[in-house]
Amino acid sequence: MEEVEQLAAESAVVIFSVSTCCMCHAVKRLFWGMGVSAAVVELDEDPRWEEIDRALARLLGGTPVPVMFIGGKLVGTMDRVMAAHIDGTLVSLLKEAGAFWL
Amino acid sequence: MVQEGEEETRMANRRVGETGLSDSGPSTRSVADGIHGTTPQAATNFFDQEGAAYFGELEKALMQGVDGIRETEEDTKGGPSLFPSSFGSLPTLTTSTTDTSWLIASFFATRPATLEIFPSWPMRSQQTPRGKTRSATSTDLGSAQDTTTSHLGSDSTASRKASSDQSADQEQAMMTMMIAGDGSITGSTPTSQLASEEKRKMTGSAAGKDGKRLDAKTLRRLAQNREAARKSRLRKKVHSNLKSPISDNVIFVYRIDLMHQAALNKQAYVQQLESSRIRLQQLEHDLQRARSQGLFLGVAGSANGAITSGAAMFDVEYARWLDENSKHMSDLRGALQAHLPDGNLGVIVDQCIANYDELFRLKEIVAKSDVFHLLNGTWMTPAERCFLWMGGFRPSELLEILMPQLDPLTEQQLLVIGNLRLSSRQAEEALSQGLELLHRSLADTVTGESLSDGVDVGNYMGHMAVALGKLANLEGFVRQADNLRQQTLHQMRRNLTIKQAARCFLAMGEYYTRLRALSSLWASRPRQRSKQHLIQGVPSSLPWEKKVSSAATMAGPEQLGSKSPIIPWDIHMRKMQPKV
Numbered sequence: 001m002e003e004v005e006q007l008a009a010e011s012a013v014v015i016f017s018v019s020t021c022c023m024c025h026a027v028k029r030l031f032w033g034m035g036v037s038a039a040v041v042e043l044d045e046d047p048r049w050e051e052i053d054r055a056l057a058r059l060l061g062g063t064p065v066p067v068m069f070i071g072g073k074l075v076g077t078m079d080r081v082m083a084a085h086i087d088g089t090l091v092s093l094l095k096e097a098g099a100f101w102l
Numbered sequence: 103m104v105q106e107g108e109e110e111t112r113m114a115n116r117r118v119g120e121t122g123l124s125d126s127g128p129s130t131r132s133v134a135d136g137i138h139g140t141t142p143q144a145a146t147n148f149f150d151q152e153g154a155a156y157f158g159e160l161e162k163a164l165m166q167g168v169d170g171i172r173e174t175e176e177d178t179k180g181g182p183s184l185f186p187s188s189f190g191s192l193p194t195l196t197t198s199t200t201d202t203s204w205l206i207a208s209f210f211a212t213r214p215a216t217l218e219i220f221p222s223w224p225m226r227s228q229q230t231p232r233g234k235t236r237s238a239t240s241t242d243l244g245s246a247q248d249t250t251t252s253h254l255g256s257d258s259t260a261s262r263k264a265s266s267d268q269s270a271d272q273e274q275a276m277m278t279m280m281i282a283g284d285g286s287i288t289g290s291t292p293t294s295q296l297a298s299e300e301k302r303k304m305t306g307s308a309a310g311k312d313g314k315r316l317d318a319k320t321l322r323r324l325a326q327n328r329e330a331a332r333k334s335r336l337r338k339k340v341h342s343n344l345k346s347p348i349s350d351n352v353i354f355v356y357r358i359d360l361m362h363q364a365a366l367n368k369q370a371y372v373q374q375l376e377s378s379r380i381r382l383q384q385l386e387h388d389l390q391r392a393r394s395q396g397l398f399l400g401v402a403g404s405a406n407g408a409i410t411s412g413a414a415m416f417d418v419e420y421a422r423w424l425d426e427n428s429k430h431m432s433d434l435r436g437a438l439q440a441h442l443p444d445g446n447l448g449v450i451v452d453q454c455i456a457n458y459d460e461l462f463r464l465k466e467i468v469a470k471s472d473v474f475h476l477l478n479g480t481w482m483t484p485a486e487r488c489f490l491w492m493g494g495f496r497p498s499e500l501l502e503i504l505m506p507q508l509d510p511l512t513e514q515q516l517l518v519i520g521n522l523r524l525s526s527r528q529a530e531e532a533l534s535q536g537l538e539l540l541h542r543s544l545a546d547t548v549t550g551e552s553l554s555d556g557v558d559v560g561n562y563m564g565h566m567a568v569a570l571g572k573l574a575n576l577e578g579f580v581r582q583a584d585n586l587r588q589q590t591l592h593q594m595r596r597n598l599t600i601k602q603a604a605r606c607f608l609a610m611g612e613y614y615t616r617l618r619a620l621s622s623l624w625a626s627r628p629r630q631r632s633k634q635h636l637i638q639g640v641p642s643s644l645p646w647e648k649k650v651s652s653a654a655t656m657a658g659p660e661q662l663g664s665k666s667p668i669i670p671w672d673i674h675m676r677k678m679q680p681k682v
Contacts, residue, residue: 022543022575023582026536033528078582085525086589088518 003048004055008069011039012099016056016067018044023078024066030085036099071097392418412471413481419464420481423457430454431611434604444600454607455595462588465493466581473577483621486614491530492537492583497590498527500610504594507609508602518597522590529586537579544572 008014013031017024019042031038043049043065057063059074068075070093075081084090094100409417433450469476476493479486489495501523505511511519547569550561595603 020543022536022540022572023578025539026532026579026582029535030528030532033531078578079585082529082582082585083589085529086522086586086593088521088525091521091525 001051001055001058003051004059005072007039007041007052008074009072012036012071012097013038013094014069015040016052016065016069017042018065020044021065027066027068027078027081030081034091034094034100036094038099070094070099410472410475412468413475416464416468416472416475417481420461423461423464426457426460427611428615430457431608431615434608434611438601438604438608447604448600451595451600451603451607454611455591458591459588462584465584469493469577469580469584473580476580477576483618484624485617485621492533493580494584494587496530497587498523498530501526501590501594503613504606504609508598508606511602515597515602519594522593522597526586526590533579533582533586540572540575540579544569547572 004016007016013036015024015027015031015038017028017040028038028040041052043052046052053063056065056067060067060077064077067077068081070090075084075090075093081090084093430450430453434454437447437450465476473493475481479490479493482490486495489499491499501519505519505523508519547565550565551558594606598606
């Protein structure tokens, strides 16, 4: 849990993903398309993946990837990210977290 | 005498009622009433309707012994009662053969004209001397196989033609026809025929006291009866083994049992037929309904005829959804035209949105079972399929279509809707690129090490398993795409006034309706078919073609909110030409 929080705090936007997962790729593309540089934690390449996996499971139930943290706060999985983007709340969150190069 | 007979009739009827066949009462009574002076049809009717009750009666009659029968015989001769008083006093048949044989023997010994149990002829013709009757009876008894026939036949005929030595054939034929009437499934018709035959026979030889006068008609009848008797005898061959050791009387009883069974079977069979008929009607009705909803399991499957059950169910649900949608559209249209207050209009708009939510829910369900059905778009009409993106419409595209229809928009609204269009486009891009990665990854997995070196069995299944896992990701993409669509619709609702939202959803509905109409026109465009076929209307053989409800014209800067009639193909084509 602390790992996750620590990692999430490291950058404005943190994505927990798996390198082969296509949905994670889509999320990454989304942020890159918006001009946001997100810190990506590839669970299949990180040695701490077990703890992260467990922590994420406790947070969200199941072990979904990709999982987004913006400004250290949990946003959620692709569903939530999409909804937030359409809402317009994603952009404001990103702005708050200073993810945009402004 | 007559009174006694009537009383017996009543008793008999009561007993019949006890056996559970209640409608036997009125029928026998009516028959009894009706036959006064004419041929008693009772026996035939009984065979036909109340076989069971009748034979119950018979059994009782046989068991009770036959004392006093002779005395009452003359009495009952005078009246057209169905059941001679003797009948009422007859016992129930036991299953013991020996008892039966003794009883039957005694019964028939003392009661030669026994056969008045099955009176088919008016008693008045029984004026013939008893001896003649008995001799006729015995000759009939003597006949080997058709004992029953002969007995009953002799009953029918003995009274009438005892003096005229009618052939055993004829007598047997009469009774055979009665039995045939009973044995056949629809007993009523033959027996009524039989009854009428007998009646005609009777009237035919009205002066048949001496029995020697026969009409041509009667002769014909006799020939027919002979034929029937022959057929019946062939059928009864199976009973021939009973002939020798057991007395003919016992055979008679045995055959009564058979007839009893036959009557019961016939009843059960008729009931079965009835229920089957009802079930068939229901099935036909269901099939028609399903067909009208566009459930074409063979045709709709295109190349691969096998459409999965999840997909089929979705198709049906989608057809229903389309109906709901068109209903909401007309509600919206009516509400806008009537300038309803915002409250009411808001309710209708919310209903409309709820319907769309329902569609997304349905799509989620089918995505779990058969994602490829959504992806290949067979549930859509061809024109809609042009715009297919991840199993549905592309939100940014739709927004671009709808925005001009929503004028006037405030600055704020313009900003928000613009942002919505942008963000939906970005999300679409992201999802498309994710899907692209999936394609590449899947292609890599299927290719494996090499395609041209042949199949390495060890790795093959491993690769296939990995590929299967990757295919499963498709469901996730379709779900995200639907999620995107749903969020877009909700966002629009949130940022428009109620009136604007109403116009927005109406425009959307109208747009898709026109796309569907276009599909129908496309399907019916003149290729090999004659123009006549078109002018008469749209051929409605394809499922989605049934949903055509409004405007055929697609071109032109018309407002999507208005409605125009369906027009024939050639006029439509002229309209579609660019105006010079």
